[in-house]
Amino acid sequence: MTLPIPPFSLAEVTLEVSKCNNHKAPGFDLITAQILKELPWEVIVLLTFIYNSMLRLAYFPVLWKFAQLIMIPKPGKPPQNVTSYRPISLVPLLSKIFEELFLNRLRAFTDLNDALPNHQFGFREKHSMTHQGHRLVNEIHKSLEEKTLRTAAFLDVQRAFDRVWHNGLLYKLKTALPTPYYLLFLSYLTDRNFQIKHNTATSTIVPFRSGVPEGSVLGPLLYLLFTADIPTTQNTTVASFADDTVIIAANEDPPPRIPLSTNPPRPPPRLASNLAHQGQ
Secondary structure (H helix, E strand, O other): OOOOOOOOOHHHHHHHHHOOOOOOOOOOOOOOHHHHHOOOHHHHHHHHHHHHHHHHHOOOOOHHHEEEEEEEEOOOOOOOOHHHEEEEEEOOHHHHHHHHHHHHHHHHHOOHHHHOOOOEOOOOOOOOHHHHHHHHHHHHHHHHHHOOEEEEEEEEOOOHHHHOOHHHHHHHHHHHOOHHHHHHHHHHHOOOEEEEEEOOEEOOOEEOOOOOOOOOOOHHHHHHHHOOOOOOOOOEEEEEEOOEEEEEEEEOOOOOOOOOOOOOOOOOHHHHHHHHHHHO
């Protein structure tokens, strides 16, 4: 049994609306930040009622889960290749405001530090790339002082946010978060659709099969929770920033490196005769 999520106050919603960036592109509904800031007080009251109803019912509206993708060409890339474009996801601004409010509730009433590993410094408060860089430099200094050899493996997941498995993510959310937050995330991830827009032309509507919503507020946090159980050992140091990971291992007496031969190894005599016979 878990207590329900505390409702949003009118002051919280008003503050988030006032913080919206006027230069951000709107979603398919064309509601901009300037329009929201010009709304009368009565509309903000109704918007607060809608947001609190979403918390109470654990329901995320389908229209706010629809994204339009704008394809931005990469400089110097052939235009006929799909990989030559960078997709920009545009989601409704009202959805982003709710996600900001919900993220504040999630941080205040759940212990995200227990759900996220200590080596993850991406998209977290009081954590930055500079802090993570200091950790790596400290490991190098320690190696020089102890006169040990340290080896580092740099890992980068290609299209990391697009490859998140929804069923696996929901399983991890169910074990890491209280039930009301999990149920809202369940509605948030299901029945999501997108459409590609180019100038005035649009594609057919396609459902999202995997991945966290790009351009959203909760997307980075969902990726961190999905990768929170990355294996670690006592003999290695892991440093992560979002989808970039460094694994460092130290050894006082590493085994000698086997030199790579420039000549390919010769096959055994019997195997060589069989290969010659097959070639004939």
